[in-house]
Amino acid sequence: MRRVLVSIGAKLRDRSFRGRIMMYAASVGILLLAWEIASLSIEAIKGRAFLPNPVRAIAEMVRLGPLLFKNFWISAWRLVMAILIAFFTGYPLGLLIGHERRLDQLISPMIYILYPIPQVAFILLLFLIFGIGSPVKVTIVAIALFFQLLVSARGAAKQIEEEYVTSVLSAGASRWQVYWHVILPATLPSILTSLRVSVGLGMAFLYIAETTGSFDPRRGGLGPFIKNNMYSGTQAFAGILAMAILGLALYIVIELIERFACRWKYVPRRPS
Amino acid sequence: MIELHDIVVEYGNGARAVRAVDGVSLKVPPGGSLALIGPSGCGKTSLLYAIAGLLKPAVGEVTLEGKPLSGVGSRVALILQNAGLLPWKTVWQNANLSLLLAKEYxxxxxxxxxxxMGLLEVKDRYPTELSEGMKRRVGIARALATSPTVMLMDEPLASLDTLTKERIQDLFLTLWRKHRxxxxxxxxxxxxxxxxxxxIAVLSDRPARIKAVVDNPGMGELDYRGQEGFIATVSRLRSALEVGR
Known part of the structure; x- marks a missing residue:
């Protein structure tokens, strides 16, 4: 515990870290200011506050506290599960087809056929077959993200410089050692970028999955919460704000994972 | 003794096959050194990869002490162009890679x-933090770590400035004499x-064939560059490379 506190203290004394925190704070401040201006503008033009201002939305968030928190966790759990399922299936399969030519020839045509189909088209069908519980909602989001991550991983694996593969082969690597020592680490930065994109995409799909057809406020989640309060603008915006916080939290987690897993990208480069 | 028996390397199959190496036979005695020189793209690297087992020769075989060589491992090490370092591994991890893959680490x-190699102090750094010369020395450390009996080098000093290149050539010579x-x-x-x-085997344009073999008995000393033998060898190699161009 003491070590953690010392490390936090050292971080806070670090000028560049403090600078970064200030920039984050400034960025959030600008966003809130833009929201306030938009809210005031709409009120001035339409004569009614269709868009609640940030202070009211945040106050509503606090007032709704436990109820909103419960829905937040339901959506967060669904989204995280979907991302994990998509990551641990789409990423390895993408690497395999990106690196194994014959497998690529066999599987890529299937991907080209399936990927462009909007996965939301299957929502009703899945609900009819499997019901409207959380697992189906998670599955819908996972399917959408699976293709996104699969296509990214395949592309990243294809772009690996041949010299890295030759390097480990020349050191006596087996096929699986090539994956472990080259393909996986070389593709990690691009797959984490793709994962960031997937958070936004996943949120959109989750909203659709939580509200389309299966709209049932008793089953919880931020989607039904927002839809249920659509005509009480402030409450809906408290839900939208909660979604933004969920997205931000996931972005930060991915950023931390990247800082740890791709440390080599963050060391100062020696000028050539 | 490492022996190359009539090595042929081809890329592609059937009518589309392109021959990169055409019937090269050579011998290197234990502790000996052989340089393969030829124009860019002539098939030198293909020949070296065939010796390393990274490419399977269409014809011929490579033997080490009379037994077919099955590829790189604890007895054969290969140093690649640009050192072949993995950017996501530290100096320590790169240097230990061959040992790790051979389950000896x-x-x-x-x-x-x-x-x-004078690199222990920077063992926790990543390759992007090193100078070009240091990167090459990490590549050498990786190869030396397995105590190989055969050291293969594929243009290991390409794209270095003259002074760094000569310094590392001196290092190669010292290591070769020390480790045999x-x-x-x-x-x-x-x-x-x-x-x-x-x-020194002089190779032709693609497909690589042996044009000439030049003996260079005077080499082996660090001050060889200034000696008459060196200048004479350089001159003979230049003439051999010019033939048929």
Missing amino acids: PKKTATAALEE FSLILVTHDIEEAAFLGER
């Missing part, structure tokens, strides 16, 4: 090799071949 480590491994060096640099090759 952590019983055996590259500590001595890194110390010999058989050295096969691929280069397109005439002076490098004359400095490091006891024998």
Whole structure:
């Protein structure tokens, strides 16, 4: 515990870290200011506050506290599960087809056929077959993200410089050692970028999955919460704000994972 | 003794096959050194990869002490162009890679090799933090860590400035004399071949065939570059490379 506190203290004394925190704070401040201006503008033009201002939305968030928190966790759990399922299936399969030519020839045509189909088209069908519980909602989001991550991983694996593969082969690597020592680490930065994109995409799909057809406020989640309060603008915006916080939290987690897993990208480069 | 028996390397199959190496036979005695020199793209690297087992020859075989060579491993090490370092591994991890893949790590480590290269202090750094010369020395440490009997080098000093290049050539020579491994060096640099090759095989344009073999008995001393023997070898190599161009 003491070590953690010392490390936090050292971080806070670090000028560049403090600078970064200030920039984050400034960025959030600008966003809130833009929201306030938009809210005031709409009120001035339409004569009614269709868009609640940030202070009211945040106050509503606090007032709704436990109820909103419960829905937040339901959506967060669904989204995280979907991302994990998509990551641990789409990423390895993408690497395999990106690196194994014959497998690529066999599987890529299937991907080209399936990927462009909007996965939301299957929502009703899945609900009819499997019901409207959380697992189906998670599955819908996972399917959408699976293709996104699969296509990214395949592309990243294809772009690996041949010299890295030759390097480990020349050191006596087996096929699986090539994956472990080259393909996986070389593709990690691009797959984490793709994962960031997937958070936004996943949120959109989750909203659709939580509200389309299966709209049932008793089953919880931020989607039904927002839809249920659509005509009480402030409450809906408290839900939208909660979604933004969920997205931000996931972005930060991915950023931390990247800082740890791709440390080599963050060391100062020696000028050539 | 490492022997190349009538090696043919081809890319592609059937009518589309392109021949990169055409019937090369050579011998390198234990502790000997052979430089392979030829024009860019002539098939030198293909020949070296065939020796390393990274490419399967269409015809012929490579033997080490009479037995077919099955590829790189504890007895054969390969140093690649640009050192072949993995950017996501530290100096320590890169240097120990061959040992790790051979499941000899952590019983055996590259500590001595890194110390010999003067790199122990930077063992926790990543390749992007190193100078080009340091990167090459990490590549050498990785190869030395396995205590190989055969050291293969594929243009290991390409794109270095002259002084760094000469410094590392001196290092290669010192290591070769100290560790007594058989050295096969691929280069397109005439002076490098004359400095490091006891024998120098001059290869033709693609497909690579042996045009001439030049003996270079005077090599082996660090001050060889200024000597008459060196200048004469450079001149003979230049003439051999010019023939048929």
